[in-house]
Amino acid sequence: MGTVGEVTGIGTPVRRKGIKGFLRRTWPLHVMLLPAVVLQFIFGYLPLGGLVIAFKDYKPYDGIWGSKWVGLDHFKFMFEYPDSKQVILNTTLIAGLKIIFNIVVPFCFALLLNEVRRNSVKRTVQTLVYLPYFISWVFLGGILNDMLSTDGIINMLLHNWFGLDPILFLGSGNWFRFIVVLTDVWQQFGFGTIVYLAALAGVNPSLYEAAEVDGANRWRQTLSITIPSLAPIVIVVGTLAIGNIMNAGFDQIFNLYNPLVYDKGDIIDTFVYRTGILNGQYSFGTAVGIFKSLVGFVLIVIGYRVAYKLADYKIF
Amino acid sequence: MYYKTTGYRLFTVLNYCILLLAGILCILPIIHILAISFSASAPANSHLVGLWPVDFNIESYTKTLNNPNFSRAFVISLGRTVLGTFMTMSVIILAGYALSKDASVFKSRNIYAWYFVFTMLFTGGMIPSYIVVRNLHLMDTIWALVLPGAVQVFNMILLMNFFKATPKEMEEAALIDGAGHFTVLFRVYLPLAMPSIATLSLFSIVGNWNAWFDGLLYINNYRNYPLATFLQTIIVQQDFSKLNPDVNELKNISQRTVKAAQIFIGILPVLIVYPFLQRFFVKGIVLGAIKE
Numbered sequence: 001m002g003t004v005g006e007v008t009g010i011g012t013p014v015r016r017k018g019i020k021g022f023l024r025r026t027w028p029l030h031v032m033l034l035p036a037v038v039l040q041f042i043f044g045y046l047p048l049g050g051l052v053i054a055f056k057d058y059k060p061y062d063g064i065w066g067s068k069w070v071g072l073d074h075f076k077f078m079f080e081y082p083d084s085k086q087v088i089l090n091t092t093l094i095a096g097l098k099i100i101f102n103i104v105v106p107f108c109f110a111l112l113l114n115e116v117r118r119n120s121v122k123r124t125v126q127t128l129v130y131l132p133y134f135i136s137w138v139f140l141g142g143i144l145n146d147m148l149s150t151d152g153i154i155n156m157l158l159h160n161w162f163g164l165d166p167i168l169f170l171g172s173g174n175w176f177r178f179i180v181v182l183t184d185v186w187q188q189f190g191f192g193t194i195v196y197l198a199a200l201a202g203v204n205p206s207l208y209e210a211a212e213v214d215g216a217n218r219w220r221q222t223l224s225i226t227i228p229s230l231a232p233i234v235i236v237v238g239t240l241a242i243g244n245i246m247n248a249g250f251d252q253i254f255n256l257y258n259p260l261v262y263d264k265g266d267i268i269d270t271f272v273y274r275t276g277i278l279n280g281q282y283s284f285g286t287a288v289g290i291f292k293s294l295v296g297f298v299l300i301v302i303g304y305r306v307a308y309k310l311a312d313y314k315i316f
Numbered sequence: 317m318y319y320k321t322t323g324y325r326l327f328t329v330l331n332y333c334i335l336l337l338a339g340i341l342c343i344l345p346i347i348h349i350l351a352i353s354f355s356a357s358a359p360a361n362s363h364l365v366g367l368w369p370v371d372f373n374i375e376s377y378t379k380t381l382n383n384p385n386f387s388r389a390f391v392i393s394l395g396r397t398v399l400g401t402f403m404t405m406s407v408i409i410l411a412g413y414a415l416s417k418d419a420s421v422f423k424s425r426n427i428y429a430w431y432f433v434f435t436m437l438f439t440g441g442m443i444p445s446y447i448v449v450r451n452l453h454l455m456d457t458i459w460a461l462v463l464p465g466a467v468q469v470f471n472m473i474l475l476m477n478f479f480k481a482t483p484k485e486m487e488e489a490a491l492i493d494g495a496g497h498f499t500v501l502f503r504v505y506l507p508l509a510m511p512s513i514a515t516l517s518l519f520s521i522v523g524n525w526n527a528w529f530d531g532l533l534y535i536n537n538y539r540n541y542p543l544a545t546f547l548q549t550i551i552v553q554q555d556f557s558k559l560n561p562d563v564n565e566l567k568n569i570s571q572r573t574v575k576a577a578q579i580f581i582g583i584l585p586v587l588i589v590y591p592f593l594q595r596f597f598v599k600g601i602v603l604g605a606i607k608e
Contacts, residue, residue: 026422028497029414033428036411036467040435043464046448047440053447064447109338112331117319121332128339130594131346134586136526138544142551142579143345146352146572151363153348190342218318218327251529255552269442276443277533289441297437 054287074287084271084288090177091267094248097181099241105185106192107234111226113193114200115218129190141255144183145170170256173264180265184252195237196230203229232311239307243300246292268292346583353377353576360572376577386578388539389546392458393525396542397585400462400524405517407466412475413501432469442533449534460534461527461542471516478512479505515596518589525585547582551575 023030049064054074056067078084109129116122132140147153148169158164169175203226211221250269257265266274268288276285307313318324347367352360356371364370380386411432419425440448445464454460482505490500506513531545538546549555 026424029417029422030424032410032414032497032501036407036472037428037431039407039463040432040467040469042452043445043448044435044439044467047444048438050440050444050447053444060447109335112335115328115331116335121335125335125339127594129342131590132342134522134526134590134593135346135583136528136544136586138526138528138548138552139579139583140345142547142575143349145552146575147345147348153363153366156363186342212318217321218324221318254529255548272442277446282443282447286441286443289443293439293441300437 051286051290053283054290056283058283058286060282070283074284075291077284078287078291083266086263087266087268087271090264091248092245094177094180094253094265094267095245097177098184098249099238099244101181101185102188102192103234103238103241105189107196107230109189110193110196110200111222113197114226126190126193129193131190132187133191135187137251137255140183140187141252144179144256148179168260170258171260173261176257176261176265180249180253180256183256184249187252195233199230199233200226232313235311236307236313239303239310240300242303242306243296245299246296346580349576349579353573353580355573357571357573360576376571376573377581379571379574380577380581385538385546386543386581389541389543390581392540393543396458396461396527397521397524399458400466401517401520403462403466404468404471404520405513408468408472408475408516409501409506409513411467412472413479413497413505415472415476416479432467432472436469446533454534456535456537456540458540461530464530465527468520471519475509475512475516478509482508511596515593518593518596521589522586522593543582547578551578 053064053067055069055071056064057070058064058067113122113125116125149155150166150168154169155164155166159166167175169179207225207229208221211225216224246268248267248269250267250273253265253267254270254273257270269292272285272288272292275281276288304313319328344367348365351367351369352365353376354369354372354374355365356373356375359365359370411428414422415425415429417425439445449455449460449464454463486504486508487500490504495503526544527542528544528548531542532548535541535545538549541549
């Protein structure tokens with residue numbers, strides 16, 4: 001009998017050399033990883049191989065290997081096609097606005113919530129504002145489509161209170177963008193608040209005590225202590241969000257848009273679904289998808305670099 | 317003390333008003349839809365319903381629940397949620413445990429870890445994934461909904477970190493008594509990790525229930541649609557072509573009160589698990605953030 005580690009491979013470093021000894025100790029771990037490895041190979045790695053269809057003229061009948069190579073034709077077409085420029089513009093614009101407001105609003109909300117000293121109020125508010133985050137955009141889309149229609153409750157109230165004519169909230173491009181950003185913030189801000197609340201709980205209380213001795217009022221304390229203490233976490237959240245500039249929120253837009261607002265509301269993901277899957281242009285859709293992933297990946301790397309430089313943030 | 321000044325008192329009152337207003341604003345749309353669902357058709361169709369039902373009745377719910385398409389989709393969603401959550405949790409618990417072993421005792425650990433992390437950074441995207449599922453002949457089966465998302469690498473890493481934090485002494489005691497890896501996992505680690513497993517399970521339940529796009533992508537026959545996909549096509553896309561052209565049914569579905577009832581029933585499971593979910597996740601996320 002050796003030590004525990006020698007027999008089972010747990011706890012102490014490997015002592016017995018050789019592949020046989022290693023496998024005898026660790027086979028249960030390999031078995032445990034097997035389902036995840038197999039599933040990930042099929043649904044994570046096989047689709048990566050499927051990316052070659054972006055360089056081919058993929059016909060489902062001929063299969064991936066039977067289809068003709070066309071080189072970079074689909075990518076060229078993408079940059080010449082006027083729709084795709086508009087789609088890229090829409091995506092970055094909508095995503096950019098969402099990123100900004102999804103930082104600013106939760107930040108301010110956390111500051112306000114932090115001033116509440118009555119726990120019951122704090123907990124009630126939190127319970128209410130987290131809720132929309134857990135409801136699917138299908139259901140939210142159903143509700144919002146109803147509320148924002150020309151005879152929906154919002155237009156009704158605007159008419160009764162201000163005498164306004166019905167507004168085509170989801171049927172005109174600029175309104176659509178505005179609604180998309182607004183409702184996204186509405187759905188997410190509660191959940192986003194959690195991060196800042198946690199950071200606020202970590203601020204050293206003696207700083208506030210010292211400030212009070214010096215006669216600083218609460219506003220002064222917020223400006224000089226609270227906001228500077230939160231700066232690093234804001235930088236981290238902000239820089240990491242840059243990687244998402246190509247994701248303007250497929251679920252939301254797909255469930256809110258209609259042909260009337262394709263020109264200003266179509267984003268890369270919805271465009272890929274419509275051209276790629278619905279119209280069967282698999283190769284072109286994949287090329288657009290690759291462009292999106294590449295830009296996203298570069299931005300993620302840059303974001304992590306900046307976050308590391310400015311706020312000393314590391315993922316691994 | 318600053319909070320005894322008049323200015324701060326005024327701020328507090330204003331602050332409470334803003335916060336409560338924001339809170340109410342987050343659930344108003346749900347209350348509105350609930351009020352419509354319990355109203356009679358006529359006032360609902362002429363948009364007279366605000367936050368309180370007009371001519372209270374439950375007709376829309378009896379119609380919805382008697383609609384065989386709706387109840388079938390509901391059952392499929394339920395099955396998918398149970399199966400999907402079970403699969404995901406088993407896969408990530410097993411893999412998370414194995415990855416939690418130190419590289420000095422489990423040499424291949426880092427290779428495995430990179431194998432999974434790589435797929436977080438590079439994905440094939442919508443169309444290549446669609447082609448893979450189609451070529452595997454999974455289209456129109458529940459496996460197309462459950463299998464592609466079963467390995468959640470991020471949650472796997474969370475569990476791995478949790479397992480790493482488990483005291484090694486307990487594990488060693490079990491090993492001396494002759495336990496193997498499986499026994500250690502199920503008898504020592506799992507009971508200790510119950511809070512985080514409960515959190516991840518609840519997230520998985522909500523995620524599976526809410527998922528709709530994979531149904532649209534991988535299911536051709538509307539009879540196999542999960543509820544979220546079914547409602548997406550008839551409520552959001554207003555596409556009735558997939559249903560049997562039964563005039564009575566069409567009339568029912570396009571009714572505003574019935575739509576509202578369908579949406580509310582669709583949200584209901586999430587509203588039921590939400591209190592449990594919230595209790596766990598606030599703790600979990602706050603703990604994680606402070607550690608950093």
